[in-house]
Amino acid sequence: MGDTMEIQLPDIEEIKLEDVLIKRRSVREYCSSPLTLRELSHILFAAYGVTDERGFKTVPSAGATYPLEIYVNVRDVVGVEEGVYKYIPERHSIVRILDEEVGHELALAALKQMFIAIAPIVLIIAANYERTTRVYGDRGFRYVHMEVGHVAQNVYLMATSLGLGTVSVGAFYDNEIREILKIKEYPLLLMPVGRKIE
Known part of the structure; x- marks a missing residue:
């Protein structure tokens, strides 16, 4: 890997919630058009952005333990x-950890769901369970899984508001995803995001 690269993301704009609730759907087919940095910024902020100086984020978290990456x-x-x-989230920025994109590898690890490889971006939501279980014991596992659901719905709604499509993918080989990304956390959900084919 080369030098560490950090990219500051654009500010967030307001959206109307009622419209996106009605239009939200799972989308598995994407155009070949790229996303903009603004769109990426909005998607990531919706997923897990910081909303105030106390460090609270766009999703509820048991005891504000925020176990997700x-x-x-x-x-x-x-x-x-x-x-x-x-x-x-604290800087609303992204830091590159792998120099090459791995969409094809992710798709293969997700039981050959090849639409993942075509998407301009794929979110990988992973958990450090210990952040929550050290406070709540085994009940913490449930809280972590609830939090992933909150993140997924936020991503769905933001994608819809931007005219994009996404889908929650839970069918994959966990250890393969960890090896592909070279991460220690446990992957819980993949969310490809792209422009819908009209």
């Missing part, structure tokens, strides 16, 4: 080099 495979975003990035 958001990674993004960037295949085609204007002005962003391809690769795998880690989202840094």
Whole structure:
């Protein structure tokens, strides 16, 4: 891997919630058009962005333990080099952890769901369970899984508001995803995001 690259993401704009609730659907087919940095910024902020100076985020978290890490495979975003990035919510930025994008590998690890390889970005939501279980014991596992659901719904709604499509993918080989990304956390969900085919 080359030098560490951190990219500051654009500010967030307001959206109307009622419209996106009605239009939200799972989308598995994407155009070949790239996403913009603004769109990537909005998706990541919706997923796990910091909303105030106390460190609270866009999703509820048991005891504010925030056990999740958001990674993004960037295949085609204007002005962003391809690769795998880690989202840094506190700075609303991304840091590249792998120099090459791994969409094809992710698709194969997800039981050959090849639409994952075509998407301009793929979010990988992973958990460090210990952040929550050290406070809540075994009940913490449930809380972590609830939090992943909150993140997924936020991503669905933001994608819809931007005219994009996404889908929650839970069928994959966990250890293969960890090996591909070279991460210690446990992957819980993949969310490819792209422009819908009209």
